[in-house]
Amino acid sequence: MELICPAGTPASLEAAVEAGADAVYCGFRDETNARNFPGLNFSREELRKGIAFAHRRGVRVLVAINTFARAGAFGLWQAAIDDAVAAGADALILADLATLDYAHRRHPGQRLHVSVQAGAANPDAIRFYAENFGARRVVLPRVLNVMEIASIVRETSCETEVFVFGGLCVMEEGRCSLSSYATGQSPNMNGVCSPASHVAYSERDGRIDSRLGGFTINSFGKDEPAGYPTLCKGRFATPKGSGYIFEEPVSLDAAVMLPALRDAGVTAFKIEGRQRGRAYIAGVVRSFRKILAAIDEGRSPPAASLMAMAEGQAGTVGAYRKGWR
C-alpha cells in the first residue's frame, strides 16, 4: 500500500519525504493544477530539484496538471506536461481528455494517472482512460463506498488510489460550479476553488462572517470551529430552515477504513492538502505512516488524533460508509 502525500512548496515536499511518503504530488505555479493559490507551488527549477531530492530517498514525485485547458491556451498545459516529464516526474496526474491525449502521444513511456477531477467513478469510464490513453492509475472520486470500490478493482486492470484524509469536496468533483457562480473562477478551469482574492472576513462580537465574491456564506459563533470559505460549506436559509445544505465543514478521516480499503484491492492511499503548511504535512503523513505500518504487521493501528488539523475540527469517513443509504 502506497502513501501519496501533498506538497505545495519545496519545504513541504521535503517534509513529506522525511515523514515517510512513498510518493509526493505537487504542481506548477500556474493555472495548470487545482491548487493555484498565492505563494504556493513549484517553479520549473524547484520541481527539478524536488524530484532529485525525492529520488535520492527512493520517493516518487507525481505532478498534478489536472485542470481543464482553456480554449486557445493549450500551450500552457502542453508546456507543463513537457516540463514535468523533462524534470523526471514519475507520473502525471491529468483530468482533461486533451491533456491525456497529448501526454500519451508525445510521451508514450510516461506513466499517467487519472485525476480525481476527471470524475471517473465506474468501470466503463476507467476502462476508457486506460484503453485510450494508457492510464495506469485512477484517483477515485470521493463518492464510492468500499463495496463499490472493490467492484471497480475487480472489473478493471487500472490501479486505484483513494483519498483517506483531508478536505472534502461535494460529490461533483471536476464538475462543481459553485465557486464559478460566486467568483467567476473554479478549480476545474482556473485551478482555484474560492480564490483568496474574492474572500473577506469580518469580525463582530466574537463572531466571524465569511464572504465569497460579495456573498455572505457563513457566520461562525464565538467558539465555533471554522471552515474554508467555500459555497459548498456555506449556511443557507431555506423554507425548511437554515443551515448546511451541501455539506458541513468537516474533513475526511478514513483511518479506520484503511484495512477495508486494502482488502478491497486499493493500491494507494492519498492525503489531501497541498494548500496546507509543512506542519500539517509532516504531522499527517507521519501519523498515517504509523497506522499503515501497524496494519502491515497485523497490529491494531495506533489511535491518531488529527482533528486539530481538520477543517471544522471534525472528521468523517465520508462516502466510504454510506450511512444514509
Next chain:
Amino acid sequence: MSDSEMTGRSAIPPVLPPVLARAVAPLPLGPLQPVLALMLHRISRMYPDLYSRLGEHADKRFGIDPTDLPFAFVLEPRLRQPRVRAVRTLPAGLDASIRGPLSGLVGMAEGTLDGDALFFSRILWVEGDVAAALALRNAIDDARIDFGAVMFGHFGPLGRRLGDALRRQLQARRTVSGAETWS
C-alpha cells in the same frame, strides 16, 4: 452530522501570561525598532526566495498582531528597503492583518504549526486582503526561517545556543491538548 462519524477536536496554543503583557506595556517601543529593522534586513538577505513566492504582494503592508502582547507590528516586506516597526495599535489602511497569540504566530512562522489549523480552531484571525495574507504565510512556511539564527546568529556559537534555548522554551509551551505535538 448524522451520516458521518465525528471524531475528536481541539488545539489550543498557549497565550502569554497577562502579567507579562502588563509588565512590558509601559516600556517604550523606541529601542525595539532598530532590533526589528536589523532582523528584517537579515531575513531579506538570508531568505531571498521569500520574494518570488510573495510576488505582487511583497509591496503590501501587513499588520501582525500578537493578541497577548501590548503592541503589534507593521511589516512591509518590499524587496528594496523592507520595513518593520512596532506600534501600540495597528493603523488603518493596512492591506492585511493577521492576529493571534504570539506562540501561534511564531509557531506558524517557524513551520511547527499549520496556519489553516489555527484558523479552523479560531486561534488565528485574518482581515483585509486574504490573498496577500496567504502569500505571506506560504512564503514564510517555505522559507524555513531560523529565527534563532536571525536574532542571535551574529553573536556566534553562544548566540546560536541562546536562540535554540528560546525556541525550546516556546515549543515546550506549544503542545496540542490530547495529541502529540504537531510536528
